[in-house]
Amino acid sequence: MSIIALCAVENIRKWRVEMKKFLLIALSSVLALGMLTACGKTNQSEPENEPGTPPDLVGEWKQTNSDAEDAWQAATIAGDAIEVYWVSDNGDTKALYWAGSFDAPTTADEPYTWESENDKDQTDMAILASGDDTKTFTYQxxxxxxxxxxxxVTQTVKLEKQ
Incomplete structure (x- = not known):
């Protein structure tokens, strides 16, 4: 590789590191604000499935405990995969947070928990994506x-089906 190409690659790496730091600071501020103001809120949602029928989790989900009016997390469950995005600018901007496996419930027992395995082919190139190997999701x-x-800063995100 030429010196010019090596310098360009190094500059891109430095830019990505700086951009990642900036975005993490901004997102952690939103998460911290959400954690501070979410105390005391309760969710009165009722399950949508009939007794004895496993819930259908396939579809679009949106965060209900974000206190930012123009930013939240959203998820899409399709087939055996789940993707979670940071959404901002009232939905105009999306950044991948998680792409992983999804195991549909086979009973109506709640809470239902599954361990999602990270699809690193998708998340490794996403600046705001989680680097965790697995993530635990719970439906109740x-x-x-x-x-x-x-x-x-750690926050519990809560999503409801749209």
Whole structure:
């Protein structure tokens, strides 16, 4: 490789590191604000499935405990995969947070929990994606929940089907 190409590659790496730091600081601020103001809120959702019927989790999900009016997390479950995105600018901007496996429930027992394995082919190139190998998702009472951590701050995100 030429010196010019090596310099260009190094500059791109430095830019990605700086951009990742900036975005993590911004997102951790939103998460911290959400954690501070979410205390005391409860979710009164009722499950949508009949007794004895496994819930259908396939579809679009949106965060219900974000206190930012123009930013939240959203998920899509299709087939045997789940993708979770950071959404901002009232939905105009999306960044991948998680892409992984999904195991549909086979009973109506709640809570239902599955361990999603990271699809690193998708997340390795996404600046705001989780680097975890697995992520635990829980479904109960019409809500999917999971933990999100950024810069030492952890928040439980709650999603409802749209």
């Amino acid at each position: 009472g019409g809500v999917i929940s999971y933990e999100v951590s950024a810069m030492g």
